[in-house]
Structures are given as C-alpha cells and as structure tokens.
Amino acid sequence: MKRIVFLILICLSFSKISAQEGFKLGLQAGLPVGDFNERIGVVIGADTGYMWAPNKTFDLGIKAGFIHGFSEEFREGTILEDLPSFQFLPLAGSVRIWPGKTFSFGADVGQALGLNKGNDGGFYLRPQVGFQVGPQSEVNFSYTSIDVNDEKWNTITLAYVYTFLSARHFR
Numbered sequence: 567m568k569r570i571v572f573l574i575l576i577c578l579s580f581s582k583i584s585a586q587e588g589f590k591l592g593l594q595a596g597l598p599v600g601d602f603n604e605r606i607g608v609v610i611g612a613d614t615g616y617m618w619a620p621n622k623t624f625d626l627g628i629k630a631g632f633i634h635g636f637s638e639e640f641r642e643g644t645i646l647e648d649l650p651s652f653q654f655l656p657l658a659g660s661v662r663i664w665p666g667k668t669f670s671f672g673a674d675v676g677q678a679l680g681l682n683k684g685n686d687g688g689f690y691l692r693p694q695v696g697f698q699v700g701p702q703s704e705v706n707f708s709y710t711s712i713d714v715n716d717e718k719w720n721t722i723t724l725a726y727v728y729t730f731l732s733a734r735h736f737r
Contacts, residue, residue, distance in 0.1 A: 587618045588731040596723030605649045606635035609721045625662040653681035656690045668698040678712045688713030702729045
C-alpha cells in the first residue's frame with residue numbers, strides 16, 4: 567500500500583497544473599452500517615486536500631482528514647456501559663471523473679490511522695458521487711470502508727466540499 571501511495575504522489579508531482587486546481591475543504595456527517603452499527607451512533611468528519619485537474623474530465627489529488635464516531639450507550643438490564651468512540655486520520659490519494667459539468671464520481675484510497683486506544687486503523691476506501699451546487703462547492707454522497715483489526719468500519723455519509731481556487735485561476 568505504501569508503494570502505491572508513493573507512486574501516486576510521484577505521478578501527481580509531474581502532472582500539468584490547470585485553472586481548475588485548488589485546495590478543498592469538506593465537512594461530512596453520516597451513519598454507521600455493518601460491524602459498528604450497534605456501537606456507534608453518528609459519524610462526523612472533515613477533509614482537506616489538493617486536487618490537480620490535468621484536463622476537464624478528471625481530477626487527481628491527495629487528501630487528509632479526521633473522522634469521529636460518537637459511541638452509543640449500551641444498557642443491559644440495570645447496567646449502563648459507555649462504549650468507546652472511534653477516531654481515524656485518513657491519508658489518501660483521490661481521483662474524480664467528471665462525465666458532465668455538474669456531476670462527478672470517484673474514490674479516495676489510502677490508509678486510515680487509528681487515533682483511539684485499541685484502534686490500529688487500516689486500509690481506507692471511500693467511493694463517492696458528487697453534485698456541483700455552486701462554482702466552487704459540491705455536495706457528495708459516499709460510502710467509507712476502513713479495515714479495523716478483524717472488523718470493517720462502514721459508514722454512509724453526506725458531505726459539503728468547498729474549493730479554494732489556486733492563484734493561477736485569477737491570473
């Protein structure tokens with residue numbers, strides 16, 4: 567996995583810079599599905615990254631983020647147990663394909679580092695579909711999967727992403 571991320575970064579460093587590139591900041595909220603459904607109630611997160619647009623059809627980039635899963639309280643009879651929250655720091659390469667001016671699909675692929683006790687993190691995959699809602703903003707729907715020890719962290723999220731255009735765009 568480290569070799570793949572390294573190769574992506576090298577390829578990106580030689581890509582042609584265009585007017586559509588820029589820093590991206592995204593905020594997301596979602597719900598867990600699968601293995602963590604009964605332990606986690608709500609998920610929030612934030613992403614930041616930089617996307618290059620070699621042409622009008624696709625974007626390539628790098629991203630880093632933070633994901634926090636708020637724990638549920640578990641009650642069995644008269645015993646109340648607070649379950650632990652989960653936090654991740656995903657580091658990923660990104661690709662977006664734009665078949666139209668306002669619609670995109672793609673994925674983030676990389677490694678999610680576990681930040682809480684007993685959480686080693688793991689392989690990170692986040693396929694998504696985006697809809698542009700303004701000249702510099704989009705709303706996207708995504709499915710996040712992280713391999714955590716012997717379980718899968720799966721969530722469905724809704725995100726708002728804002729692009730700060732590069733200085734080249736304004737020249």
